[in-house]
Amino acid sequence: MVVLTRRKTLAGLSVMALSGLGAPSIVRARDVLTIYGPPAAPSAVLAHAIKTGLLADVMPGAVFKAWKSPDEMRAAVASGNMGAVVMPSYGAANLRNRGLDIGLLNILSNGLLYIVSKDETLTTLERLRGKSLALPFRNDMPDLVIGRLVQEAGMEPSAIRLEYAATPPEAVQLLLTGRVDAALLSEPAATGVILKAKSLFMDVHRVIDVQQEWAKFSGKPAIPQAGLALTREMCDRIGPSGVEGLQLALEKALEQVLADPLTATASASEALGFPPEIIAASFPTSHLVASRARAARPDLEHFYEILAQTNPAIIGGRLPDDGFYLL
Template identity: 40%
Template sequence: MSSLITRRHAIALGSGAIGALAAPHILSAAITTNLEIWGPPVGPSAVLAHAVKIGALTNVAPDAEVRVKVWRNPDELRAGLTSKNIALSVVPVQAAVNLYNKGFPIQLVNIMTKGLLYVISTNPEINSLQALKGQSLVVPFKGDTPDIILDRLLENEGILQSTDVKNVGTPIEAVQMLVSGRIEAALLPEPAISAAIMAGKQKGLSITRVIDIQEEWGKLNGSDPIIPQAGLAVTGSFVETHGDIIPALHDGLVQAADATLADPMAAAQAAAPAMKLPVPVIADSIKHSHLGAWKASELRGPVETMLTAMGEVDIKKIAGKLPDDGFYYF
């Protein structure tokens, strides 16, 4: 396997409490120690790291050191949130909804990617959903967002039963199978895709993004090509103690997202230590991750479209219902 791809690069994703979140945001105590912002080992964390590097968050907590930390899998994230070791983090939207609907005090501040899913292959002729019919396709994280989205798309095309879809535990396993020629295609998120492409080059293979899943999702729903997979979420305890900094934090991330898109290499250099990925991989992935920072309520429509699809597969995925207004910080 390429030196660019190693195991450590694998990617993972009560009513009283909810009512408290809906209360007006109160001026809070200044942060004088450290401000930790967590994120996944994917594109939005590059925005977080670049925000620190360019000083976009300086005014958010002027007396504190802002640190970016990366969780490695959804289990680590959930454990950190429930134990209060993680108070501020970019999270999969579905994971935040599940916690919120179960009574855990958490709110979605913004969306930081409009989708980073693609089908990749060594065969350029597999360039449409119909072309997947009869092919072997690997998808990581069974039952999570990529798997559910793919099932809905293949079902709509009438080829779900005639496509050999296999599930694996992590993107790294899918990349290994594709590079070794054991499968025809893989549905993956960035930056695993950029890593796979670079690994393929080292083996003399041309791996390309053959299907843009965001585009296909937009066609299915008659909407813009948006899959709002992840965004910044904040716990109730953080809102109570430091809620007044959240608007400034969001504004800083808007600035950092623009700077990240303008100079992916600089953002990648800032993010590499935390994400534990090679700088060229992160830089390439930024170009294909539809990064930004949009207030959560601005993308509520696409969020609910995605969640509805998940609920139709298994209502437990969203803890029984769409989230109410209190889920959206603003």
């Protein structure tokens, strides 16, 4: 056992203070920070980074919590109660353009939306005409994307009967109980309902890859769907080197998650409300990345411009300024 005398302790603190000048800024241990994310696959990367200590140098003692709904998340960010949060990429741009000092650190998924159904013939939007489609989070990412796809398909907005659900599990229940013909879900909910159906002696099929449908008219193979946003207060707390350290930690976490999905997802299971095996099984269809915001900027602006063609207010009326892209 090593016994620290007062003299040794003070000497050690002096060394730490000097060496810290060139190291990432850290938050004091008593200032526990929470990183928030949706009940979706990208949050598994964050949960793993925290559980394995990859963020110990920049956010010692940090914890991860899942937000319940986009409305709850936006209100908490606007009130200063969420300083580090994974959110829809357009949502971060909207908040920025409405005057909130928030920026995007990265993109963590290039698209994880799928339409699933018991009817394996519903493989096109046209075949969904007159059918009912459950989707969570009205006026948010799934709703905005499907609305634009319907428009691009030359269909009237009411061609598909939308049944809005408060949460992904509610949309899953609507599908499994036969109250809707199909459901638009993100991962891991899409994988989860397919596996859940098997346990109930039913078949649910992944009938439409939303990313592929988007690419047909946008010319881009990816939807830069969600990323980690930081408020100015959070950036100031961890400092510029801490912001860089956070990104490096997430890049490392992504490598580990993809290399050993089942082990890594144990970190996220409780927070996301899915068994580890379902989260792990969803990774191949989650298009997980850890792309720095500046590198993703061309894809982000292309995505924002497409959304704004329908309603400029979706992104706050304009493309976000240079300061929006933190790294």
